[in-house]
Amino acid sequence: MTATMIKEFRLPDLGEGLTESEILSWKVAVGDTVALNQVIAEVETAKAVVELPSPFAGVVAALHEQPGTVVEVGKPIVSFEVEDARSSESAGSSNGAAPNGGAASQTDEAPATPAKREPNLVGYGAVVEHSGRPVRRARGTVRTDAVALAAVPPAAAPPAVEHETAADSGTGERPRSTPPVRKLARDLGIDLANVSGTGPGGLITREDVQSFSGARHDDTATDAAPSASEGERETRTPIKGVRKFTAAAMVQSAFTAPHVTEFLTVDVTATMDLLARLKGSKAFEGVKLTPLTIAAKAVLIALRNNPTLNSRWDEERQEIVQFNYVNLGIAAATPRGLTVPNIKDAHGLSLHGLATEISELTATARAGKTTPAGLSGGTISITNIGVFGIDAGTPILNPGEAAIVALGAVRKAPWVVDDELAVRQVMSLSLSFDHRLVDGEQGSRFLSDLGAILTDPAMVMTMV
Structure with missing residues (x-):
């Protein structure tokens, strides 16, 4: 009979030194047979929802944590019953011959006297002789413990207890x-x-x-007047996961980087006309085009003449790091809170490629499937507050970035054109930047260039 052993899977660090994750759901149950790299759980880190693959092939022996539990990195979350690789080494000795040619003895690895067993999360721990030296247990004894654990329902599975030393x-x-x-x-x-x-x-x-x-x-109140229960008067939601990370990051950014915000309202009638023509073009058939798409491309073009806005402040080395690439962050509102996934090397994409990337990025974010890597490494960001009917705002910098652009709603408004009043489509642009990295002139020039492109897309010809 093939011998088995118990292997624990401890919650790994899922990116950038995160210290804990919440178990959202289990994809397996006790007794299920799983393959290597099969998805066994869905967890939420401080940045994203992540699927956990199984590091072992075997049978699920115990689930140590229930959905909704926040688990610290390094704690056991599931145990597997797997084939003991050592069993193949002793296969030859089952016929009475030991590997060295001598007679096989079942007492070679068993202690001569009852031994103390140290507590363990699953089954038994190492067998310890009275001398204090650990001795391997006799093979074939793990099976019984694993079968017993497999019969325990998930709710009663051994918890990740920190035993005293x-x-x-x-x-x-x-x-x-x-x-x-x-x-x-x-x-x-x-x-x-x-x-x-x-x-x-x-x-x-x-x-x-x-x-x-x-x-x-x-217990301490006396003759207190009855009051409505807390549940009827207020609702409390634990601050965790993405929302907890976002809150901490925004506080750090607001009180670390000296923010400056500038505003510019521009006539985007020509841009909206261009957008309408592109939507009817065969080249963009099946591609979602929005004002955000055009504005994102305009931001990338404006950065070419204003590279200081694509940089970060390295406090540890006391250096300004200017990026020669653009990882463009797009703020996305999701049921779990605000996230800012970014498009890697967006500077090298065509308008068609940028439109496709934005659509995929936002869909993935709203589904909660953005990976930690997809949320890291941004160099400059855009937040589209116009979709909520908002004209302007003072966006907070994504930590580690020098600038963020907020796009307001496109509205019809009276506008002076050639000294005559006309109804035009206008948009307000808001630019927040880190004044350690970007001075007023640099920020103003970038915003002016961005506005010029959106006012007259043909101006791109003078900038590339």
Whole structure:
């Protein structure tokens, strides 16, 4: 019979030093047979929703965390029962011959006296002799433990418990919870040792802390007048995932980079006429074209004469890094919050290629499928607030970038043309930039060039 062993899969760092992820859903169940690289779970990091592939081929023995749980990087999330590679080494000895030609003995690796077993997340840990030296267990004993675990429903699977070490012996284990829950407890002045966890494996959840806080308040209140329950008067949503990352990034950007915002309202009638002609062209058949498409191309062209807006501030080295390429970020509103995926090497794309990339990028972002790599490495960004009917704003820089352009709504408005009043289509442009990298003249020239292109697309001929 083929021997098996248990392998744990610990939550990996999914990009740029992220410390935790939330389990959104499991794609497998205990007892399922999985192949190498088969998707087993969907998790949400601080940046994106990511599918986790299986690092092993085998049978799912236990799921250590339930959907909705925030797990720290390095914690076990699933265990697999896999074939023990060592079993092939001992295949020859099953006929009575040891690899060295001597007689096979089943007692070679078993301790002579009962041994202490250290706690482990799955099955048994290493067998330890009284001398303290670890000894490998006899082969073939893991199967029983794995089968027993496979019979346990997911909700009862062994949790990712931090066991006390010998040095901690006698002091007890630290209550299991996530960093946000521990912070909430500190803010409320609650000792987690007094809170009972209702999460998987005794995990203390945010609801447990809030419930304990409410019960403590009720115990100390006397003759208090009845009031409406909290659920009827307000709704609380945990700050996590993409929204948590976005909030932290925007605070860092707002208080690190000295923002300057300039505004320019331009007549984009000629651009809208061009857009209408392109939509009717066979060359763009089946391609989604919008004012954002034309504006994105105009930003790329304007950068050629104003490269300082395509740079970043390196605080550690005290250097200004100017990029010779453009990774164009496009802000996208998603159900999980604002994300800014970017189009790699956008400067080398034609208008057709840019339109295709923007369509794919926004669709992927709204589906929550943007990878961490797709959200990293942007050099300048565009946010299209016009789709919400907004004319202008003061956008906050995406961290690490020198500038961001906000596109306002295209509206019909009275406009002076050749000293006569006419109804034209106009748009307001907002440009925020990092004043450490870009001075007023450079920012103004870029915005002026951008406006000139959108006012008269033929002006491109003077800039390329």
